[in-house]
Amino acid sequence: MFLGGMKLRLGYDFYRRDALIVAKELLGMHLVRVIDGKRLVCRIVETEAYRGPEDKGCHAYNNRRTGRTEVMFRPGGCAYIYFIYGMYYMLNIVAAAADEPQAVLIRAGQPLEGVELMQARRPKAGSRYQLLNGPGKLCQALDIDLSLNGYDLAAGEELFLERPMEQIREPITQSKRINIDYAEEWKDKPWRFYFKGNPYVSRPD
DNA sequence: TCTACGATTTACT
């Protein structure tokens, strides 16, 4: 058997833990998007945790349950996707147990497979470093929109995550989350995780 | 109904 390229698909147990753990451990995992049988793959290099009813930065703060936030109340392992600024989609991974509305925003990735298809979807990207270095850009490049909201990442074949057999070791650092100034005392929580110095992150520090 | 605004990106000064 060819072990070199073997990967293990992430199952429900991976996702059904605290969003802070999931956010950190998602770094280095491979995000796979299949379109017309073609694989678009990136390595996750930046995430942010949004941590349920207590977190003023979270859409589900105070257990706010609406059409938009509904999927966050499902057990971990599905996608929470929302539309913002009238033009961008954001991809989140739902974490924790049912009725614990936590999620992890996927903020940036390193393109690995299907790079030409990503470039075709993002003609404005000046280089491979700008293909997936932001949550809106990542969804644009991977053709992720509301049709995938609630998608089962452990069972589906169009969008899922894999753990590569040989992980590249990189130091992890953390900082404040981006653009949540409205979150008052929660805005400064260091719940953004990323690989220190990695050229594919949305903003260096 | 009506209004304000956003877990962003891009172009421009």
Add this chain to the structure above:
DNA sequence: GTAAATCGTAGAA
């Protein structure tokens, strides 16, 4: 550095 683009969502009226 600043501002425009562009529209669904949430909350108020």
